[in-house]
Amino acid sequence: MSGTEGHGVKGRIDGIRAGLLRGWLWDPSRPDTALTAEILIDGEPLASLPAGRMRGDLQRAGIGDGAHAFELPLPSSLTRRAELRVLLRTRLGESTVAVDERAITGLEAQAITGRLEEPRRGMFVGWAYDPANPARHLQVELRLPGGAAATALADRRRGDLQRAGIGDGSHGFELPFSALPLDGDAEVEVTAVVRDRGAEHVIGTRRIARSVELLCQLGQAALEFGRYEEAAARFGEAGEMDPASPRSHLGFADLHEGRGEAEAAIAALSRAFELDPQDALGRRIDALRRRRTMRDLPEMREWPETLLRPSPAGPRIAVISWDLAHNPLGRAWVLAELAARHGPTEILGPVFPAFGESLWPPLRDSERGIPVFGYAAGSFAAFVNGAVRLVLDHPCDIAWVSKARLPSLFIGLLQRLIHGARLVLDLDDDELAFVGADAPLGLDAFLAGAQAADWTDPYGMRWTQLAQSMIGWADSLTVCNPVLQARHGGIVIRHARDEAAYDPARIDRQAVRAEFGFADTDKVVLFLGTPRRHKGLLEVAEALQALGDPRLVLCVVGTIVDRELRQRLTDFPGLRVTLHPDQPFRRAAELNAMADLVCILQDPDSPIAQSQTPAKLTDALAVGTPVLARAAPPLDDLLPDAIKPGEDLTLALRARLDGGAGAAGTRAFFLEELSYAANAPRAGQALEGARAAAGEVPADFLRLLTHIDRQMPGLIDPALARHLGGTVPASPRVGRLSNLSGGVNIAFFWKQNDSGLYGRRQDMLLQRLEALPSVRRILHIDAPISVDRLEVMSAPKAPSQHRFGAGATLQRFLGLQDRGKVHRRVHLHAGRKDSVLGRSLPPRELFPHSVEAWLRELDMTGNLLAWVCPVVPMFPQVQARLGFSFIVSDVIDDQRQWPMRPSFRAELEANYRDTFRASDLLLANCQPVADWLAEEGFDPLLVPNGMEMHADVESWPVPPSLAGLRRPVIGYAGNLQDRIDWELIASVAEARPDWSVVLIGATPTGGRAAEVMARPNVHAFGVIPYAEATAHIAAFDAAIIPHLHTGLSERMNPLKLYVYRSLGVPVVSTPIANLQDLAEDIRIASGADAFLVALEAALAERRQERRWPDAARMRDLSWESRLETIMARLHEVFDTRKAAA
Template sequence: MKKTLKRFFKKSSKNAVQARNYKLLASSSLFDQSWYLKAYPDVAAAGMDPIVHYLNHGFEEGREPGPRFDSVYYLSQITRLPENQQMVGNPLLHFLQVGKSAGLKPYPEHRAFSHREVSGFQKQLLKFSPFYQRLLRLAEKSTGKPLVLPILEPIKKLKMTALVITWDVGHNPLGRSYMLAEALEQAVDNVVVCGFQFSRYGNDIWQPLRHSRLPVIALPGGEMSEWLAACEQAVKKFKPDVVIACKPRMPSVELGILFKEKYGIPLIVDVDDHELAFFRHAQPYSLAEVLSMPDAVLQKETEPFGEIWSRLTDSLTRDCADALITSNVALEGEFGGTVIPHVRDENAFDPALFSKVRQREKYSIPVDAKVVMFFGTPRVHKGVGEIAEAVGKLNDANILLVVVGEAPDKSVTAQVSQLAYGKVLYLPNQPFSAIPEIIVMADLVILPQDVNHPISKFQLPAKAIDAIGMGIPLLVSATEPMLQLVKDGVARLLPDEPLDKVIAQALKKTLSHSDSLALRKQFLLNYSYHSAALKLKALIETTLSTPLKPLTGFDDLKRLQHRLFPIVRANEATGIDIVVFWKQNDTGLYGRRSDMVIEYLASRDDVRKVVIFDAPISEFDIARLRSADELTQSRNIYIKIYEKLLGKLDTPKISYNVFAHPAGVYTMREDGDGQRISLFDGYAQYLQDVFDREGVSADKSVFWLYPKIPLAEKILDVFKPQKVVVDVVDDHRAWPHVSQVEKAWLTEHYQNLLGHADLAMANCQPVIDSMQVFNPDIRLVANGCEASPKMVEPINNPLYEELKGFKGKVIGFVGNLEAKIDIPLIERIADEFSDALIVLVGSTHANPMVRALQKHSNIRMFGVVPYENINAIVSQFDVGIVPHLKMDMTDNMNPLKVFVYLANRVPVVATEVKNLPDASAVITVKSHDEFIMQIHSALDANQSHDFAFLEQFTWHSRLKTEVDGLLSDSKQKTTFTATAGIPKKIHFVWFSPSGHDGLDDLPLDIRNNIGQWAEMFPDFEIKVWSKRLIEQVFSDSLRVIDAIETSRFEAMKSDIARVAIINREGGVYSDLKNVPKMAFLNELIDVGGTTILDNGADA
C-alpha cells in the first residue's frame, strides 16, 4: 500500500492538475505564504516552497494554510453538501473548488473548534461513510500509527454531592484539589471545593485559582482551637455523600474523618506527595505514640499542619481512609490505592484551539524563536538555573528561555538573566485558565529534577501534564514518576549529556503529524479529565458498596485535641428565639435591611438566638451561579450559600441556613406528582432539623418574614410560632415584568401574611399605602445606617488600589445596576467631570446594557463588593449619587445606599425619587442639568455638612421601640389559619376578541397562564367559562351581570357582591376605587363558593 501511494504522488506531482492547484492556492488570500513559513520554521529551514509543501505534505500533516482557514471547522460542514461532493482530500482546495460556491465558511466567525466538536464530527463521518471507517482501520494497521483520536463518551453522573477538601487554599496544595474537583464534575452531579485559609500562606485564595470557574470556599484556619471550631461548624451543618480529602495533612484528613464519623459516608484520601519528605528524617507516628506524648510537647504544636500532626496524619490516612488515590506509581508503591495522575481538561488543553503564531504575537515573543519554557515559580533548586545556563551556552540568538511566573526572591531573576546571557523573557503569574494559551507558545519543556532528592522521588510535576496536554515535546529526568511518562510515550528521557547539547538537538526535531496524534491519544486516554472521571466514579461506587473502615481510636484523638486546645465558646444566652425568613439567597452579601435587622436582634440581651433561612434552592440552580463574571452577583451568591452551609458565617447568637436540595426531587404541588414529593414536605423537615440542632422551640419563637416567601403560609400553619413579624421591603407587584398571575398571587400572599402579623412594618410610605388595606396597623420603620461603619479594605483588588491612590475627585454609586439606573445621566456625569473618577459598585446581572458605560475612560465598574468592604470604598467618595429613573419600582423603595453614603459622611445628590431621608446632605433634583450643577456644588471644597442628625437614623434608633413592644407584649400566642372565605374553586372567564363563544380555540398562552394558576393553587378546582356560558349561568341567577363590554371589560356588576375584574393591562374595576388588584380575593364575585377572574383577551 505504501509503494502504491508513493507511486501515485510521484506521478501526479508532475501533471497539470498539480500545476492548476498551485496557481489556485497562489492566487487565494487564504493561503498565506509568509505566515506558513513563520508558523512552520522547519519548512523555511528546508528552503521549500510553502505551496508545494502544503500540497504534497502539509495538508496531510494537519498543517493550516493560513490564519484565516480552519481545516477542522471546514470539514465539519461538508455534510451540508450533496453526497457526490463530500469526498475531501485537501481541505483548502476543496473549499476553493466546491465549498465556497456552496456557502461553506473557511473559519468560524466567533470561536475555535473544540475537541468535543471534532469528536462529534468524527462520529458523524464514521457513521456516514463506512468506506472511510474501513480505510482508517486498514491505514492504522499497516502503519502501526494512530490516525484518529478516541471518542470520549459522556459519563452518566452519580446523583450525589461530593466534597473535595484541600488543606490550605492560599498556596499550591489547592492546585491538585481543584483539578480533581473539576474532573469529578464529569462523574458527579454536584461538586463543592473547600479548604482552610491559614495566614502563614496568605489571606486569599491561591492566585492562579482566585477567579477559577469552580469557586473555592475558604474556611477559617488559624491555630488548633480556631481550626477545630471551624471543623465542628462545617460538620454540624453540611452533609455531603462522599468526601475526598487532598494530601495526607491533618486539616483536610481530620475534617474528612469527622464527616465520615457523623454521617457514615466514604472517605477517600488523595496522596500526590510524600508529605513526610518535607520534614527532615520524619517517620509516621501512630495514634498510640501521639496519645502517650507529654502535653507540653503537643501544646507547642499549635498549627494543625505542624510536624507532629503531619506525621500522625500519615497513619490516619492509611488506617481511616476507605480508599486511596495516588498521583504516580512511586506513591502507589508506598501507599497503594488507585493511580490518578495529574490530569487536564481535554476541552481546554487542545492544541487545535490555539495558534502558536497568534499567541506569540499577543505576548510579544518572537514568532520565529525557538522557545524553551519554564512555567511555575522560578527557584534555582527547581532546575530553572540549570536550564538558563544551558540556553546561555548555546550560540544561537534564536533560542530563548521563557519563564512564566514571578520569583519571590528577585535575586533569582537576576541570576537566571545572568546565566542565560540575556536570552530570557519573563511573563507574570498566570491564572490556571490561561495555562493552555501560554504553554502552546513553547517548542520544548524540560523538567530536570534531582533523582536522589526525597521529594523528587515521589513527585510528578503538574507542568509535565500541561506540556503533554498541549502537544509540546517534553524532556524529563529518570525519577520513577517521570519514567512512567516515558513508558507511556508522552515524554523523552533526558540523556546523560550536557544540557545545552540536549536542548539544541531537541529543538531541531519537530513532531510529525502521526507523532502528535499518538501523543494526543495518550493524553486523552490517560491524562485527561475524562480518564480521571472514569476512575473516580468507579472508586466512589466501590466505596459506597463496601463496608466502611472503622475509626478505631479516633474518639481518643478528639478528646486529646479538645483538652489541649479547647474551643472558646460564648456563654449561653437567654431570651427568646427569632427565626428570620429572607426571600432571596444573598443574606450576608449586601448588608441589606434584613442583614442589619439580624445584627440588631442578635445584639439584644433578651434574644437568645437568631436563626436565618434563605430561600430554598436546588443544587442545580446553585451550580448555575458559579459564573466568574465579576460584574454580576452570581459567583458571590454561590460562595455565600456554601459559606452558610459550612457554618463559616455563624456566630454564637446567629445561625445562617439554606435548604439546598437535589434537583428533580421536589415539586411545588402540595401532594406531589407521583414521582416527586412536595417541596414543602422536604423543607418542613429541614426546618425542624435546624430547630432541633439550634435548640429552638418554634411555638415559643418569633417568626420574622420578608415577603415574598412562597411557602410562608404553610410554614406558619405547621409550626405555629408565638408571634409573627412581617417586614415588607418591596411591593413586588410594582416591579417591571411581573405577570398578571404573579400579581394575583402576590396580593393573596400579602393579605395572608399581613392579616396575621403581630407586628407589621414597611420601609417607606408608598409600601405602607399599598399594604395598609391588608393590615391597617402596619408601621413605618424606614431604613437606617450603622452608627460606626465597619472598615475592612478589599484585598487583591486592583480597582480599590487605584481608587485609594487617586488624587482627584471621586463620584460614586453603590447598588444593583438594574433597569432603574439612568444610563444617559451617568454618561453626562462622566463627560462633565472628565478629570474625576466615576465609581459604580454593584451587579449588572439584571441590566447588561449598563456595561456599555465602561467605554468611558474615567468610569470604573467594581461589580459586586461584599458589604464588609463597602464602607472602605464609599469612604473614598467625595459625593454619592442616586441616578434613579422615576418609575413604580423606585417609588416603592427606600434606597439603603443613601444611608451608607451618609454613615461615611458623604453628601448625596439624587434624582427626584420618593422616600429619601430629609437631611441637608441629601439634595434631590428634577433634571440632568440640575444634577450636574449639584454635583459641582457638592464637590466644592468650601462646602460642609452637619451629620449630627445621623444618630436618629441608626438601626438601633429605628428598631428599638418596635422590637421592645413586640418582645414585652404578653399577648397570647398567635394561631395562624388561612384567610377565611377564600374559595376552593377558580373560574376563568374567556372573552374571545373574535366574539367566538367556544373554548376549543383557546390560545396556547392562555392555556399556559391557566396552568400557572393550577400549579400555584393545586388544591383549587380550575374551570374555564366562555362569555356565552357565563351568560347562561347568570340568566336564571339572582346575581345578574348587567353589562359586559367585551372590548374594554370596563364593568361587570352584581346586585349582591362587590366585583373586581382583572384584564390583561392589569386594570382593576370595582366599586372600591384605587384598590390594588386582587386586594380582596375573598370578596370577588361569588358563585357557589367560587371566584371568577377575567383572564383578558390574550393575557
C-alpha cells in the first residue's frame, strides 16, 4: 500500500529524516481528532503514538487543521539497516485499519541527494542535502569541462524544500553565472558535485547556452570590478541578441552611472522603461534626474531667442524669475518684453526640479525674442553656486526682480554686490499667502529660528517670509495693481500684452474653434491657465450642468496636476468637458478669441485672491471676449460688473452667454490700460528711478551670505566665493604649512570608524607622529557617520567590533578621547533622527564646516599639515573649503579591487582622483599600489608596514581564553570577512583535530565560514582590542596568513605579518603578494598538504625557542624607521616647494 485509505482514514509514511520516522494520519469524518498511529517494522510492533503534531504543509493541503503528523525516534540499530519495511495502522473501534505500508531506506544508508535546477535570473540554482546529517550544510562545487570550478554553500532557506521534508528547508544554493569563467559564446555543460568522505556525488548537470541573461550577468560582473569596456561589450552583445529585452539597456544604465554619465544613464533607463514600463524603473529615472541636478556646481543652460529683433541702446537689463520651469516665468516674461524697449534684456533664473527640468512649456514652445539663461538647482548649494555663476556670466546695470521670493531677490542682490547693478522689485502677488504664512520675518528673527529644514527649498515658507522683509532693499518698486500699490507703493505695471499680437483682426476664430472640435453653434466657456481648486473650476462646471444647455462646453486649457480635480471635472453627467494641456504663449490670443466666455472665478475668501490680478483677464479683454469673474479688490478697476457676493453663478452665466451683459473691458480699454504701448513708459519710469538710486548693498544681505556660508549643507565654490566682496572667506581658510622644525599642527583624516581598535597602520604612525618634538597638536578625525549607523553598531546583538566602534565614536563626539597632543573628533550627522543625547546633529554635508570649526577651537589653523588615508569620505570637499597648503596622502591598499555597485565605484574613483591631485606627498603601502600611483602620473614613496618593538614578550602571561585550549595553538588575527581561504582552515582543523585553531577578528555569519568555525577545535574569539590581541598572538605556537590570491590581496601589505614576527611567533602564509620584507623569515606554502608540512616545521621551531628576526632587520622595519623615511621625503618635498614659491 502507498497512501491508501481504510474506512475513510487517510495517512502516509513520509520517510526517515534526522533519525525520525515521519508521517501523518487523519480521519476526515472526525477532522479535529488526533488518531493513534501504530508503527510496525518488518511485521513487528514498534510503537504507538498520537498523530497530533502540527505541520504547515498538511494545513495548506486541507488535512484538517494540520495537527495530524507524527514523528517517531528510531533506535540506531534500525537506522543502520539498508532497508526497513514499515506499516502504519490505526484502530477504529474494535477494528485495526492498515493505512500505509512501504519499504524505506535506513538513515545511514541514504545517499547525499540534491539537484541542479533550471537557472533563474542569471543564477545557478539548486539544493543539496545529507539525510544522515540533516543539520549539515553541504559545499557544492560547480565545474566546467576544462576544470574551472566555483563553490557555493547549500544553506539558503527555501519553502518548497521545507514542505518536501528536505530537513528544515535550509539546503538551497545560488551562484551567479559570473562565478564561473563562462565566455558567453559557446554552449557549455555545468556539473554540480558534492564531495563527502573522499567520495564525489554528482547531483546534476545543466547545459548553459548563450543567452541575454548570461551576457548581462557577465557584464554586471565586469562592472562590479570596474572593467567597463568588457561590460559594454557584453551588454552590446545582449542587445543585438534580443533588441526587445530591457536587460541590456539596464546594464548600460549601470555602466553609464558608474562612469558618471547621468544623461546617458537616463537615456538607457528610458529605453528599458519603454520596453518594460515598471514603476521601479520610473522611480529610478526620477532619482537619477534629481541627483543630476544636485551637483554643487551646476551647468549653465541657455534658451536662445528664436525671433531676432534689434535692441535699443540703453542699460543692460536682467529680468529675474524665481523659477524658470513654471508659471512665475509668465510675469517675468511680461516685464522682459517691456524692458526690452529700453535696453538689451535677458531673463535669468534657476530651474528647480520640483517644478520641471526645462523652460516653462508655454514659453519654451513659443517664439521668443529675448534669451533666457538658467541652471538646474537640485540642492541649496547648487542654487547658491549657480546664482553666483549666472551673475558672473550675465552682468547687468539693472536687475528687475520678479516677485519677492528668496531665489529671485538673491540673484538680484548678487547683481548689485558683484556688478553694482540697481535693483527694481516687481510685486504681483502676496507671496506669503502662497506659503501659508501670516507675516514677514526680519533677518534677526530668521536667524534666531534657523533650522535644518531651511536648507531643503530656497522657496520655502521661512525663506519667503524673509524675502518679504527684503522688499525695502529695492531701489524702486513696480506692482501689478492698485491694491498692491496701496500696500507697498511703486509704479503700476499691468499684466500687459502686445497689442499687435492680440489684434482680433489677425485671428481666424472659426479655424481655431474647428481645430478644437467646436461647432459654430457651441457656446465655449474657457478656462485658460493653471487649473487649481481655488480658481472656481468645479463651481463653473456645476453651474453649466445646471443650465442643461447641450450647446455648452467647458474647455480647460492647462495641464491639471491634481488628479482628483481632473477626475471630478470629467464626472459631470450631461456636461461636455474638454481638457487640453498647456499651450504655447503665442496661442493665448487665439484661444481667448475662440471662446464665447472666459471664466475667472477665484475664491474671494482666499488670501491669494485679495491681491492677485489674473493675467488671463488681460488676454480676454485684449480680444474682446466677455469675462465672468468674481469680485475681488484687484479687479475693481478692471471689471466693475464682476459677480458680487451672493449673486447666483448659474444666472450670471446665462446672462453672459445670452448677451445680457457684455464684457466690461473693451478693446479700447485694453489699448489704453493693458497694452505694451500703455505700460512701456511706466516701465521706463521705474527703470530710470532705480538708476538714480544710490544702490548700496544692504548690510543684512552680507550677514545672510555669512549665514549661508557657515550653515548651508555643501560648499560655496572657492572660485566663486572670491567674487562676493570678502563676505565669504575664499579658500584657503587655514594657514599655510610654514615650517617643519617646530609648532607643526596636523589634521589627520582616517577613512573608517575603528581607530585604536585594530592597531592599524594609521594608529601606529599616529603614535609616532605625536612623539615628534616638532609636532604641536594633532586633530585626528574618523570618517563621518550617521546616528542611524551608530544605533545599528551599538545594538545588543551587533558584532563585537561594531559595539567597540560605537562606544569610541560616541566618546569622540563628546570630546572624551583627547589625550596628550592628540584630539579625536568625529562628524556624527543626522539621519532618520536629528539628535543624540539631547544634542542636535548637523547634516552630513557640513563635515567640512565641522573640520574648520574644530581647527579653530583647538587653535590649529596655523602651520598646518593635512595627513589623509584615502578614501576619506568627503575629503575633496574639505579641501575645497579649507585649502590645506600641504597634504600627505597615505594610500593603504587599493579599494578599487573590491566588488561594488557602479554608482559607488564612480564616487570612490572620483574621491581618489581629487585627493591625489591635491596631495603634495603620496605614500604607498606596497609595490602594486606604488605602481598604480606612478601610472596615474604621480611620484609615490613606497613605505610598507612596520613593526612595533615589544619588550619582555617571553614573560607575558598567557590570556585566560587561551590557557585552557589544547596545544599547539595555531592562530590568525585580522579581517575574517574577506580573502580568507576557509577551505584551507577547514583542512588544517580536520587533518589535525588535536590542534587548536584560534581566529581573532570580526567573524562572518553563515556560509562556509560558519561551518568551519563550528568545528570543535576551531575557536573564533571575535574582535579583541589591539592591546589585548598582541598578548593573544604572543601566546600562539604558530601564526597563519591563509589568504586567497585575489586582486585585493595583490594590492595590500599584510600588517599582521609584521605583528606576528615582532612577537617572535613563527609564520606560515599562502603565496600572496607583498611579503618581501619578511619572505625569507617565514614559511610560504601552497595547498593544504604543503601548508600542514610548513606548520609542522614551524611548531618544531617554536618548541625549541621563540625566534625573532635579526635585530638590525627589526630596526629597519620598525615604525620609527618607517616614519623617519616619510619625514625625510616630507622635508625634501617641502623645501623644494618653498624654494620654488
